[in-house]
Amino acid sequence: MRMMKSVLAACLMGVLAVTASVAEEAKGEPLNFSIALPLSGPLAFSGQVQQAGWQTAIAWINAQGGVKGRPIAADFYDDEYKVDLGVAGFKKAASAGDLVFAAGDGTPFVRAISPENNDTxxxxxxxxxxxxxxxDTTKYAYHFLPGPTYSDMVGLLLEHIADNKTGDEAPKVAMVYSATEFGRDPLEAFRSRAADLGIEIVLEEETKWSGVDVTSSAIKLRNAAPDYVIFHGYAGNVWPEVLKTAKDYGVDATFMGTAYNSDPEMVKSVGASVDGYLGVVPYILDVDGAEGEYAAAIRDALKAWEGKPYTGYANMGYVQSWLTALILREAIGQTMDAGKELNGTNxxxxxxxxxxxDSxxxxxxxxxxxQRLPKAIIYKFNVGEDSFSMEPVTDLVTTGE
Known part of the structure; x- marks a missing residue:
């Protein structure tokens, strides 16, 4: 279903109020974007926050004069995180002509449409x-990833473990992951990088994506006695219960996770049992202390989000939407300055x-x-019954090197 209006209109109105006095709105020929998001269904909580990020970023850019005087016009549609709906929406938008950019809601969509997009x-x-x-820049010739890969993220966690080794024994690590393509994605890189760093893998535990009794996983973790447990391939599901149950069973380990397990609101919702959790994310999410024009714009937009209390921390998907929009402004502007056509090749x-x-x-x-941005940072999450904070335990570093 087409969603031409924001599901979070109050947030958009807030950022418009912040930016209206900055510059005159762009009035040139629109730059057409098509953006597919899961705005309904089980991942709607994520899609709606990402949409809010896109809309506030685009409002801010347009209030700054757009891209060389041309405003961005984004058409959002709900694909319910279903590949067929995403592909149908993309083809409709692309067939209409004058489409400058298209965003998808995940890798399955990109894999499905890339062969036809490459050729047609x-x-x-x-x-x-x-x-x-x-x-693979041949397979995904026109796709860019504004962040690291899952293998990059797992690699950074393993490097952190190796850097903090004490004693002569090899650190012992367990990986708990979902029985999905997403969950299995970094396993080969995990094994290879652990071997390179002298880290012992004591358990690889696969669980269902949802609706699973985690007792057996907790028992396996207790028997394996890892120093570290890495969760990957989940959103807000399964891993918190594995963590809580493992602790109840006496597992004394440092718990870690990749990006989609590590949004501030999600981690906070787990409660005090998650205290000390280490999460790797692609962007600076403690926006209260971040310095720079774009970080300030994000901070202002979050403060203006009516009905959503400002916490000083940002959702990962929200920041990703902002960063993608700003990168597009730069790339499109450079292409226009060079007098080149706004096609995928250029x-x-x-x-x-x-x-x-400079972001x-x-x-x-x-x-x-x-065609990926291999940068990430590891945060330590401090969670109490009535308190929450994040502190970086690494610098913002280049991954995959």
Missing amino acids: YKVLMSATGFASDLV LIAAINGLDGW KGIVGGVTFVN
Whole structure:
């Protein structure tokens, strides 16, 4: 279903109020974006926050004069996280012509549409998934990933473990992951990187995506006695129960997780049992202390979100939407300055040509490697019954090197 109006209109009105006095609205020919998101169904909580990020970012950009005087016009549609609906929406938008950019809701969508897009439409694309094979720039010729891959994230967690080794014994690590393509994605890289770093893998535990009794997983963790447990391949499901039950069974380990397990609100909702959890994310999420023009714009937008208390921390998907929109403004602007057509070939070349572009408080300097942005940071989550905070335990670093 088409959703031409915001599901979070109050948030959009707030950022418009913040930006209206900054500059005159762009009034040139619109730059057309098509953005698929799961705005209903089981992942609606994520899709709606991502939509709010896109809408506030686009409102801010347009209030700054758009892209060389041309406003961004985004058409959002609900694909319910179903590949067939996402592909149908993309084809409709691309067939109408003048489509500058299309966003998808995850890697399955990108995999489904990329062969046809490579051959026929040649539209610049991005999506919310961090699949490890997205570094294949022939297979995904017009797709860019504004973040690291899952393998990059797991690799950074393992490097942190190795850097904090004490004594002569190899650190012992368990991986708990979902029985999905998403969950299994970084397993090969996990095994290889652990071997390189001298880390012993004592358990690889696969669970169902949902509706699972976690007792057996907790018992396996107790028997394996890992020093660290990495969760991957979940959203807000399963892993919190595994963590809580494992602790009840006496598992004395440091618990860690990749990006989709590590949004501040999600971790906070788990409660005090998650205290000390380490989460790797692609962006600076403690926006209260972030410095830079774009971080300040995100902070202002979050403060203006009517009905949603400002916490000083940002949702990962919200920040990803902002960063993607800002990268697009830069790449499209450079392409226009060069007098080139706004097609996928020229735009992906502009993306690949970014060399240390200043994200102004979001993720440091932006340089794409194999059409992905390999940057990440590990946060420690401090969670009490009535308290919550995040502190970085690593710098914002380049991953996958």
